[in-house]
Amino acid sequence: MSAVSNGDLVRAAKKVAKFRRATDDVTFGHVGAAILTDKGHVYTGVSIDAWCGLGFCAEPSAIANMLTNGEHGIRKIVAVNGRNGKILPPCGRCREFLYQVTGDKEVGVILDKCREAKLGDLLPEQWQKKSFKRRH
Numbered sequence: 001m002s003a004v005s006n007g008d009l010v011r012a013a014k015k016v017a018k019f020r021r022a023t024d025d026v027t028f029g030h031v032g033a034a035i036l037t038d039k040g041h042v043y044t045g046v047s048i049d050a051w052c053g054l055g056f057c058a059e060p061s062a063i064a065n066m067l068t069n070g071e072h073g074i075r076k077i078v079a080v081n082g083r084n085g086k087i088l089p090p091c092g093r094c095r096e097f098l099y100q101v102t103g104d105k106e107v108g109v110i111l112d113k114c115r116e117a118k119l120g121d122l123l124p125e126q127w128q129k130k131s132f133k134r135r136h
């Protein structure tokens with residue numbers, strides 16, 4: 001078992017969830033995310049928002065950090081709103097991305113202080129490559 005508790009993971013996400021401005025057109029850190037890997041390491045990431053509409057959630061940012069460090073197995077993930085410190089369930093795109101990266105419906109998703117769900121419960125019908133048939 002890991003020595004990293006849900007509280008530790010939430011604190012790691014809160015630590016990076018600080019609104020900051022990179023340029024006139026880009027802000028980041030509205031939301032922070034933290035991942036506990038199956039090797040027991042914690043990786044964090046922040047949301048990024050560009051004025052033109054581009055950007056992404058904190059979860060893929062943390063996933064990119066994890067992949068950059070050579071890991072891909074996620075035990076748990078949490079995202080926190082930097083403005084009020086509340087835990088945020090992942091959006092639909094992030095649920096799908098979590099599944100595509102890990103292929104694991106047992107990934108734990110912290111939903112609030114007292115609740116946690118398995119990714120498979122939040123994403124019962126994930127996209128599947130096999131549902132596409134090659135035509136040529």
Ligand SMILES: [Zn+2]
Pocket residue numbers: 057058059090091092093094095
């Ligand atoms: Zn998202």
